[in-house]
Amino acid sequence: MSRSLLLRGVAAGALSLSAAFSFAQEALPPIDVGAFASSPSTDKGSLTAPPVAEQRRRLLQTAGSVAFVDAATPEMETRHVADLRDALKDVPGVFVDTRYGQELRLSMRGSNLTRDYHLRGFELLQDGVPMNYADGGGDFYEIDPKYFRSIEVYKGGNALTFGSSTLGGAINFVSPTAHTAIAPNMASIDGGSFGSVRGQTQVSRVLGDFDFLVNGTFTASDGFRQHSQSDYKQINGNFGYRFSNDIETRFYFGVYDVHQQLPGTLTLSDARSNPSLATSPYIAGAGPNGFGANQARNVMNQRISNKTTLQTDIGRIDVDSWFVHNYLYHPIFVVIEQEGETWGFSPKLTTQLEIAGHKDELVVGGRIWGGGSTDNWFVNYNGMKLNPGGGSWTNWVAMSNPGSDPRIRNNRMTSLNLEAFFENRFYVTPELAMLLGAKIFSDDRRYSVIGGIPFEPLANHSEQNYRGIVPKVGLMFEPQKDLQFFAAFTGSRDVPDFVDLTQGFFPPTAGSNFTPLAAQKAWTGEIGSRGKWDRFAWDVTYYHSELQDELLKFNANPGIGIPATTFNAKRTMHQGVELAASVDLLRDVTAPGAGDLLKLSQVWTWNDFRFVGDVNYGDNPLAGIPRHVLRTTLAYSRPDGLYVAPAVDWVPEGSYVDYMHTLQTPGYLLVGAQAGMKLPYGFSIYVDARNLTDRHYISDVTTIIDARGSTPAAFYPGYGRSVFAGLKWAF
Numbered sequence: 001m002s003r004s005l006l007l008r009g010v011a012a013g014a015l016s017l018s019a020a021f022s023f024a025q026e027a028l029p030p031i032d033v034g035a036f037a038s039s040p041s042t043d044k045g046s047l048t049a050p051p052v053a054e055q056r057r058r059l060l061q062t063a064g065s066v067a068f069v070d071a072a073t074p075e076m077e078t079r080h081v082a083d084l085r086d087a088l089k090d091v092p093g094v095f096v097d098t099r100y101g102q103e104l105r106l107s108m109r110g111s112n113l114t115r116d117y118h119l120r121g122f123e124l125l126q127d128g129v130p131m132n133y134a135d136g137g138g139d140f141y142e143i144d145p146k147y148f149r150s151i152e153v154y155k156g157g158n159a160l161t162f163g164s165s166t167l168g169g170a171i172n173f174v175s176p177t178a179h180t181a182i183a184p185n186m187a188s189i190d191g192g193s194f195g196s197v198r199g200q201t202q203v204s205r206v207l208g209d210f211d212f213l214v215n216g217t218f219t220a221s222d223g224f225r226q227h228s229q230s231d232y233k234q235i236n237g238n239f240g241y242r243f244s245n246d247i248e249t250r251f252y253f254g255v256y257d258v259h260q261q262l263p264g265t266l267t268l269s270d271a272r273s274n275p276s277l278a279t280s281p282y283i284a285g286a287g288p289n290g291f292g293a294n295q296a297r298n299v300m301n302q303r304i305s306n307k308t309t310l311q312t313d314i315g316r317i318d319v320d321s322w323f324v325h326n327y328l329y330h331p332i333f334v335v336i337e338q339e340g341e342t343w344g345f346s347p348k349l350t351t352q353l354e355i356a357g358h359k360d361e362l363v364v365g366g367r368i369w370g371g372g373s374t375d376n377w378f379v380n381y382n383g384m385k386l387n388p389g390g391g392s393w394t395n396w397v398a399m400s401n402p403g404s405d406p407r408i409r410n411n412r413m414t415s416l417n418l419e420a421f422f423e424n425r426f427y428v429t430p431e432l433a434m435l436l437g438a439k440i441f442s443d444d445r446r447y448s449v450i451g452g453i454p455f456e457p458l459a460n461h462s463e464q465n466y467r468g469i470v471p472k473v474g475l476m477f478e479p480q481k482d483l484q485f486f487a488a489f490t491g492s493r494d495v496p497d498f499v500d501l502t503q504g505f506f507p508p509t510a511g512s513n514f515t516p517l518a519a520q521k522a523w524t525g526e527i528g529s530r531g532k533w534d535r536f537a538w539d540v541t542y543y544h545s546e547l548q549d550e551l552l553k554f555n556a557n558p559g560i561g562i563p564a565t566t567f568n569a570k571r572t573m574h575q576g577v578e579l580a581a582s583v584d585l586l587r588d589v590t591a592p593g594a595g596d597l598l599k600l601s602q603v604w605t606w607n608d609f610r611f612v613g614d615v616n617y618g619d620n621p622l623a624g625i626p627r628h629v630l631r632t633t634l635a636y637s638r639p640d641g642l643y644v645a646p647a648v649d650w651v652p653e654g655s656y657v658d659y660m661h662t663l664q665t666p667g668y669l670l671v672g673a674q675a676g677m678k679l680p681y682g683f684s685i686y687v688d689a690r691n692l693t694d695r696h697y698i699s700d701v702t703t704i705i706d707a708r709g710s711t712p713a714a715f716y717p718g719y720g721r722s723v724f725a726g727l728k729w730a731f
Helices: 003-027 052-059 084-088 156-162 268-273 393-398
Strands: 066-070 094-100 103-108 123-126 150-155 169-174 185-192 196-207 210-221 230-244 247-261 296-312 315-331 335-355 358-381 384-386 409-427 432-449 460-480 483-494 520-533 536-554 565-587 597-611 628-637 643-651 668-678 683-690 698-701 715-717 722-730
Touching: 052 066, 052 150, 084 094, 084 103, 084 150, 094 597, 094 698, 123 156, 150 156, 156 169, 156 409, 156 460, 156 483, 156 520, 268 698, 268 715, 315 358, 335 384, 520 565
Parallel strands: 123 169
Antiparallel strands: 066 150, 094 103, 150 169, 185 196, 185 722, 196 210, 210 230, 230 247, 247 296, 296 315, 315 335, 335 358, 358 384, 358 409, 409 432, 432 460, 460 483, 483 520, 520 536, 536 565, 565 597, 597 628, 628 643, 643 668, 668 683, 683 722, 698 715
């Protein structure tokens, strides 16, 4: 898009918004302050899906750092929510940076620190049910950020209430139901830069004791970079039945059809001077690049889960069960084709007791979940499977021998996880609660080489079991409403997934190599406060983690697209500050009693992650994530639904690329603005403009050992200037 065309588009959008606002002032009926939802929602909730206000209240009883994102706020309704970064960028302590489409890096408290593909180190949940695969790894393609009614963020050990015991914690995406949906019917369309267009439809009904909701989101984009086109079809929904006031069951379902082209990494020079390139020019020794190999990630997943809730004399009993079928066709330096399933069962009891006249709240639960998948590799010929026949790696792309098995690997991966956990909150006084919890687990990983193909002729099996007990203690002090202080000390265990455990990728003829890595172990202490006072609101936490056997990775040959090697670092340290604060600068700005508001908000995440006395790296900072990430927003809102918010995203200094601490990405400052408003008859519009100065910056890196004496293609450029707009009808 040319600069003049873009400026004309921004000007036209501003004039349209101004004209629409003038019309709305004449035609729009009065709206309550804060009721920005496009159409009134009764939000009564139900047993299996409580009201949004109740979801928030339960979350804020956690003795530790948590966050809540409500999809019906002005900040979210006027934002182009294309991926998790858009949904979570106002949450301190959550680092999300996109590469292309929904390929991104998500990290909390240094979890997933050096994994620049897939996910590890935290759990993604949908309505309390894991979205991760059984080995703990996973993807982001089952997440439609426009679908969910709310998002609950549990950092670190605060996710124990779901049975999670990872360093990062868990993020729970809560589906709308017919009882909590913003409106019974909704349709929207939005789009903008990079050929992006998205349509969404949603319908829900309550029919006596039965209710249902179905949502479809369809997204297509040419992408900011060459060879980054995406086409997503995501269908979600649920239906529930209330047997009585004390028993309800709800089925959730989803179908996800994703086609995503993958550009490669760039050199620092190319990423800053020509960020739309698919890959940097051929680098000696790097082999075929992502563009020439037609690299892609195509996913077809289906999931179904059930939550049945019973309100009994002993408390609330929730029983979750789930099954996910996943299929992956993934041309990279080879073509990886995987098909498998994940299943699980999780009962949980939540009850309230009285001990010596003191209130006591207890959660006891367990999870049994597992699954497996086939893992077949083929030679990649322009994104297609090629029969290797024989010969060397460099000659395969010119060969085809239909007489032999076309696979170069034929493996199966299986996992089984047995977990039990409890969390008890004892109130010493009505204001002071003591928390004690623990989880015991046994996780099994089994990798089987089936054999019978030219390069892996012998069948063999490798297995690793991980066991442990993870404790948690904490305090919560709430001297008055809207004022909390908390402290907690937790353990964590991160079990390696199969990306970590299966190494020795190149050349593929070398065969599979199961590497029995140790589980990552950590002890984390945190202290913090959240609350509101007069014009001020805050949420601040300091945490410190001591780690053993941290799972880190490095890429020995960036640019070729080969998955990196993972190793256990003997001792490391993570610490940081997670801060969100706001102040109402002006109330009733235009006239007494007008109800309009000017608010200044600041989000700051400080990351200090480093080796501790390492024999090779000393006390060097860990590579992969910037030290400081800040976001400042100045928002003006009116009770009739107008919302305007310029924002600045600032990374003072970029992340390091190598463990030897010799190559660092430049810092950057991005300027953007979003605006939206309500129109008559349930319509609303928004405009979201980003990186208005068209700054060339680095959004993500792939980590290496030592950058000295080389020009690594290890960089993912951030998006250039962009403008998106949308129209929604809720009725």
